[in-house]
Amino acid sequence: MSTYKSDFLNILSERGFIHQVSEPDVLDARAVEGTLTAYIGFDCTAASLHVGSLLPIMMLYWLQQTGHRPIALMGGGTTRVGDPSGKDESRRILTEDDINNNLVGIRAIFSKFLKFEGAGGNADKSNAIMANNADWLNKLNYIDFLRDVGKHFSVNRMLAFDSVKMRLERQHELSFLEFNYMVLQAYDFVELNKLYGCTVQMGGSDQWGNIVSGIDLGRRMSGAQMFALTAPLLTTSSGAKMGKTAAGAVWLNADMVSPYDYWQYWRNTEDGDVARFLKLFTTLPLGEIAKLAALQGAEINEAKKVLATEATALVHGRAAADESAGTARKTFEEGTFAQSLPTVEVARATLEQGIGVLNAFAELTSLVSSNGDARRQIKAGGLKVNDANVTDEKMMLTAKDLTVDGAIKLSLGKKKHVLIKPV
RNA sequence: GGGAGAGUGUCCCGAGUGGCAAAGGGGGCGGACUGUAAAUCCGCUGGCUACGCCUUCGUAGGUUCGAGUCCUACCUCUCCCA
Numbered sequence A: 001m002s003t004y005k006s007d008f009l010n011i012l013s014e015r016g017f018i019h020q021v022s023e024p025d026v027l028d029a030r031a032v033e034g035t036l037t038a039y040i041g042f043d044c045t046a047a048s049l050h051v052g053s054l055l056p057i058m059m060l061y062w063l064q065q066t067g068h069r070p071i072a073l074m075g076g077g078t079t080r081v082g083d084p085s086g087k088d089e090s091r092r093i094l095t096e097d098d099i100n101n102n103l104v105g106i107r108a109i110f111s112k113f114l115k116f117e118g119a120g121g122n123a124d125k126s127n128a129i130m131a132n133n134a135d136w137l138n139k140l141n142y143i144d145f146l147r148d149v150g151k152h153f154s155v156n157r158m159l160a161f162d163s164v165k166m167r168l169e170r171q172h173e174l175s176f177l178e179f180n181y182m183v184l185q186a187y188d189f190v191e192l193n194k195l196y197g198c199t200v201q202m203g204g205s206d207q208w209g210n211i212v213s214g215i216d217l218g219r220r221m222s223g224a225q226m227f228a229l230t231a232p233l234l235t236t237s238s239g240a241k242m243g244k245t246a247a248g249a250v251w252l253n254a255d256m257v258s259p260y261d262y263w264q265y266w267r268n269t270e271d272g273d274v275a276r277f278l279k280l281f282t283t284l285p286l287g288e289i290a291k292l293a294a295l296q297g298a299e300i301n302e303a304k305k306v307l308a309t310e311a312t313a314l315v316h317g318r319a320a321a322d323e324s325a326g327t328a329r330k331t332f333e334e335g336t337f338a339q340s341l342p343t344v345e346v347a348r349a350t351l352e353q354g355i356g357v358l359n360a361f362a363e364l365t366s367l368v369s370s371n372g373d374a375r376r377q378i379k380a381g382g383l384k385v386n387d388a389n390v391t392d393e394k395m396m397l398t399a400k401d402l403t404v405d406g407a408i409k410l411s412l413g414k415k416k417h418v419l420i421k422p423v
Numbered sequence B: 001g002g003g004a005g006a007g008u009g010u011c012c013c014g015a016g017u018g019g020c021a022a023a024g025g026g027g028g029c030g031g032a033c034u035g036u037a038a039a040u041c042c043g044c045u046g047g048c049u050a051c052g053c054c055u056u057c058g059u060a061g062g063u064u065c066g067a068g069u070c071c072u073a074c075c076u077c078u079c080c081c082a
Helices: A007-014 A024-033 A051-065 A076-081 A096-113 A142-148 A155-160 A162-169 A181-196 A205-222 A259-267 A271-281 A286-293 A297-316 A318-333 A348-353 A357-364 A371-379
Strands: A037-042 A069-074 A129-132 A200-204 A227-231 A343-346 A383-385 A408-412 A416-422
Touching: A007 A024, A007 A051, A024 A227, A037 A051, A037 A181, A051 A069, A051 A096, A051 A200, A051 A227, A051 A271, A069 A096, A069 A181, A076 A181, A096 A129, A096 A297, A129 A181, A155 A162, A181 A205, A200 A205, A205 A227, A259 A297, A259 A318, A271 A286, A271 A297, A286 A297, A297 A318, A343 A348, A348 A416, A357 A371, A357 A383, A357 A408, A371 A383
Parallel strands: A037 A069, A037 A200, A069 A129, A200 A227, A343 A416
Antiparallel strands: A383 A408, A408 A416
């Protein structure tokens, strides 16, 4: 089915990364001829990226794997202004220090997927680059910018973009700042083209308009030929947004979401998403994925385990992935005790005196948000101590509750478990 | 500058006659059924030292036995006119 000649486009296409490509034939030919340089922009509003950013990261990964050069562009400049999207969103302005800290955290994630200059490798034309648009955006002079860049933009056409049109029709406010995002992003593309010879910008399908603006701007300012490649917007088959769970975003940094929880996130993938996610979020060969995708009924769970382990291995390493898989197997399938479950330590003396269940669940382990919540869960039969339902909210946990393994297991529902260990 | 509206349970949307811990959704959590899935059904969805107490309807005052509801000022947002 693949109609491309280049490995790069073939792989992206087979694995389901491509939504739209501008001038696919020309881009394909370029990819065959030589080394492409492509970029994707990331906001650095938090100290980590979450699962939602994984798809673009994987695109950069495949780009590099097929011999091309990826650029991860940090929105250091745009973040400084504060993204105005989301009408009620607290427009907290991040300080320079915050942004720099975030950059460090985010860079750590990229280094797991991409090979950067100086990271052990010798100079290779496919070494990844991390750029920061603050480097050029901060220096801009308004008048010069308007004259050099602004003159190439037609407001008439900008108003016709879907993103703008929708806001106008729904009578949502669209600030001038936000209106300019398109312009800044287009300028980023041209700047990267100038600095690194970057000719391709990738992104989610909602970025199409912005990317095309960049292509136009490049042609007008320097006559460069540039390309757009967008990925489908990801939702689960039941329509939910990717990457958000009850506990909040599924972050990629281990200190924000543990490898075990990360593994669990993928383990709980809906049936209908398994094949798609295997292609997008693991690097397994397509043949193997096809076999897994053919599994029916309950057997799909095997595919989900593979998905979870492979996806976790990419972000947290093989060892952590295997350990998470082992923990899950013991906990869910063998019903035994896994020492590797999340653990909270308490002073032995405190335990000797006894700890109230409410306190243990709410304060100690934060499995529930308050004592009241704990009471409700007890009524609903959702709390367990050592796999036995809690029925009395005045129950005390003492050293007698320690199992042979030297810990007390607290559970909320069937899936969330925490161990309490005396020290 | 003039005029008309809006801000509700710190996840979102949204009803609300002066007696309100405040309808209804969505989302989330728990239970049942399953396969750690989906769908479906049931329960829960301010806090606490809990037959009571405290804090909540943009902010600050006021009227009232009693205010989300009435009055005043202010803040923010939207729309229309200039």
